[in-house]
Every structure is written in structure tokens, then in C-alpha cells.
Amino acid sequence: MKDLAGKVAFVTGAANGLGLAMARSFVGAGMKVVLADVEKDALAAAVASFDGANSEVHGIVVDVTDRDALAAAADEAEATFGAVHVLCNNAGVAAGGSLDAVSYDDWDWVMGVNVGGVINGIQTFIERIKKHGEGGHIVNTASMAGFMSAAGGIYAASKFAVVGLSESLRADMAPHNIGVSVLAPAFVATRIHEAERNRPDAFDNGEGAVLDEENASAVGSLIEAGIDPAIVGECVLDGVRNNQLYLFPHPEFKDALEARFDQVLGSMDQSKGNEDQLHLSQGAAHQMRGRNIRDTD
Numbered sequence: 001m002k003d004l005a006g007k008v009a010f011v012t013g014a015a016n017g018l019g020l021a022m023a024r025s026f027v028g029a030g031m032k033v034v035l036a037d038v039e040k041d042a043l044a045a046a047v048a049s050f051d052g053a054n055s056e057v058h059g060i061v062v063d064v065t066d067r068d069a070l071a072a073a074a075d076e077a078e079a080t081f082g083a084v085h086v087l088c089n090n091a092g093v094a095a096g097g098s099l100d101a102v103s104y105d106d107w108d109w110v111m112g113v114n115v116g117g118v119i120n121g122i123q124t125f126i127e128r129i130k131k132h133g134e135g136g137h138i139v140n141t142a143s144m145a146g147f148m149s150a151a152g153g154i155y156a157a158s159k160f161a162v163v164g165l166s167e168s169l170r171a172d173m174a175p176h177n178i179g180v181s182v183l184a185p186a187f188v189a190t191r192i193h194e195a196e197r198n199r200p201d202a203f204d205n206g207e208g209a210v211l212d213e214e215n216a217s218a219v220g221s222l223i224e225a226g227i228d229p230a231i232v233g234e235c236v237l238d239g240v241r242n243n244q245l246y247l248f249p250h251p252e253f254k255d256a257l258e259a260r261f262d263q264v265l266g267s268m269d270q271s272k273g274n275e276d277q278l279h280l281s282q283g284a285a286h287q288m289r290g291r292n293i294r295d296t297d
Contacts, residue, residue: 001085001137001179002241005030008081010074012064012121013091015042017190018141018183021233022088023057029237032056032081036073037091038063038198056081064091064117070124083132086240089121090141090183092158093198099153106154109203114158118165126173135177137240140166144186144253148260159184170245179243183236186250187226 001007009026013019015037023033027050037043040061047059058080062073077084093113095106118140129136145152146159166182173180232249239247248254 001135001243004086004237004241006032007085008032008034008077008083009086009088010034010036010077010084010125011088011090012036012062012117013141014059014088015039015046018185018188018229018232019088019090020046021229022090022139022236023233024230025233025237026086027055027057031086033058034073034077034081034084035059036062036064064089064120065112067120067124070120074124074128078128083134084125084128085132085134085136086139087121087125087129087136088139088141088236089118090139091117092141094152094155095196095199097152097154102154105203109199110154111158111161112203114155115161115165118162122165122169126178129178130176135179137179137181137243138166138169138173139181139183139236139240139247140169141183141185142166144184144248144250144257146182146184147257148253167245179240181236181239181244181247183232183239183247183249185227185232185248186253188229188232188249189226190229 004026009023009031011019011023011026011033014023014033014035016039019035019037023035023046026033033056035043035046035057037046037059038061043059043061047057050057058077060073060076062069064070074084091113093110095102095110097106122138126138129138140162142162143155143159145156146161146163149156149160163182163184166180170180227249235247235249238244
């Protein structure tokens with residue numbers, strides 16, 4: 001979508017951090033932006049920060065795990081600004097701890113927001129975007145943790161899911177002139193390490209994993225020393241304009257990512273099975289590769 005002026009964007013998790021940065025970049029490009037977030041006071045402050053900036057913004061308090069509320073938010077967005085063109089499924093949370101110490105509540109909360117929230121955003125808006133026929137773009141926020149997992153297994157699992165979902169969605173939406181990007185930042189100066197502040201009581205039975213004080217402090221320091229969210233906002237804006245699939249604001253991770261892929265490829269032993277089965281496998285791989293090439297260039 002080269003011409004974004006006058007178009008409408010709907011951004012979740014927009015009260016601060018990455019979502020607010022995306023909103024600022026979109027406004028700078030002349031877009032009308034709906035800021036959606038579960039934090040009422042922070043959202044009001046975010047909307048107020050645009051006062052006097054000759055911008056059109058609108059805030060909606062919504063929990064992305066609530067499908068009915070998200071549908072109502074979509075209705076409100078359309079009633080306020082008209083058809084939505086750009087959807088940013090950005091809302092996300094994190095829960096630390098070793099996988100042998102986490103609880104079902106930890107899993108349900110993180111997966112519900114990080115994966116379920118993306119699914120709900122897609123289900124809510126995709127037919128609306130297709131219906132107006134003006135094209136559009138969807139940005140799903142994953143993480144470098146969606147390509148390279150280490151500690152924080154629940155978070156990594158959720159972000160790997162978002163990467164796979166986005167790759168499939170891009171192929172499916174290409175015929176409808178709807179682009180798809182997956183954002184994969186590393187350390188950004190946001191409040192993701194304070195995500196517990198928004199954890200619902202229903203997912204807090206006191207049995208979940210909690211990082212010890214030393215590790216929590218180390219993670220917090222890395223995040224606080226991260227890049228300015230504004231850099232990521234501009235990366236997203238550029239990705240939407242140029243229909244890029246992968247958005248990597250941290251190119252310094254290229255070597256580490258290459259090492260992971262080398263390890264994966266090195267583990268794929270040459271097939272020694274039945275020749276017919278081998279040919280079938282090669283044919284399926286060729287078809288998948290062709291689909292990816294057509295729909296992600």
C-alpha cells in the first residue's frame with residue numbers, strides 16, 4: 001500500500017510501546033488511526049498525546065481475547081473513520097519461568113493474548129477488509145523469539161505460532177490484494193517485562209512460574225536498554241508500504257539466525273527411503289516452495 005494518506009489503521013496494544021510507535025508513524029503518513037488497548041488510563045493519555053498534532057486518532061478500550069468486544073470495536077472504528085485498511089495485531093504479554101515450573105494459567109494467559117488475540121483480530125477484520133475492495137495490509141507482531149527460542153518457552157511458543165500463521169495468511173490473502181507482514185523485534189524499550197500488570201485475576205492462581213529477582217532484573221535491563229520504539233514504528237510503516245513479509249528491526253541478529261538455520265539444514269539427512277516416496281516428497285516440497293515464492297515476493 002504505497003498511498004496511505006487518508007487510509008484507516010487499527011492498532012491493538014496501542015497505549016504505549018510498539019503499538020503507540022506504529023500509531024505515530026501511521027499518523028505521520030497521513031492516516032487515521034484507531035488506538036485499541038486494554039489499559040483505559042494509559043490509552044487516554046496516548047490519545048491525548050496527539051492533541052494539536054493535526055491528526056485524526058480515536059481510542060477504544062478493548063481486550064483482544066474478547067471476541068464480541070473486538071467486533072464492537074471494529075464497528076466503532078468504521079463508524080468513526082470508515083473502512084479499515086491496515087490492521088496491526090500488536091497486543092502481547094509475557095510470562096517468565098522455566099517450562100517445568102509454569103502453570104496452565106501461564107499458558108492460557110500468554111497464548112490467549114499473543115496467539116488468540118492475533119486470531120481474533122484476523123477473524124474480526126479480514127472479511128471487512130476484503131469487502132471494501134480497496135486492498136489492505138495486516139501486521140502481526142511476533143518477535144526474534146519466534147525465530148530463535150531460548151528461555152521463556154511460553155512466549156517463544158506463542159511467537160513461533162504467530163510467524164507460521166502470518167506466513168500462511170500472506171499466501172491466502174495475496175489474491176485479495178491484502179498484504180501481510182510479521183514483525184520480529186528483539187529488545188525494544190517497552191514495558192513488556194511489566195506485562196503482569198494486566199494479567200486478569202482469572203489467570204492468576206499463584207502457582208505460575210516467576211523469574212527470580214536476578215533474572216528479572218537482567219531481562220528488565222536488556223529491555224530498557226533496547227532500541228527506541230519509534231525505530232520499530234518506522235520499520236512497520238516501511239513494511240506496509242513495500243509489502244514486506246518479514247520485518248526485522250534488529251539486523252544485528254542476522255548471524256545468530258543464520259547459525260540456527262544452518263543447524264536445521266545440517267540435520268536433514270539425505271533420504272534413504274523408497275524411491276517412489278522420495279519423488280513424492282520432492283514434488284510436495286517443490287509445490288510448497290513455488291507457493292511461497294509466488295506469494296511472498
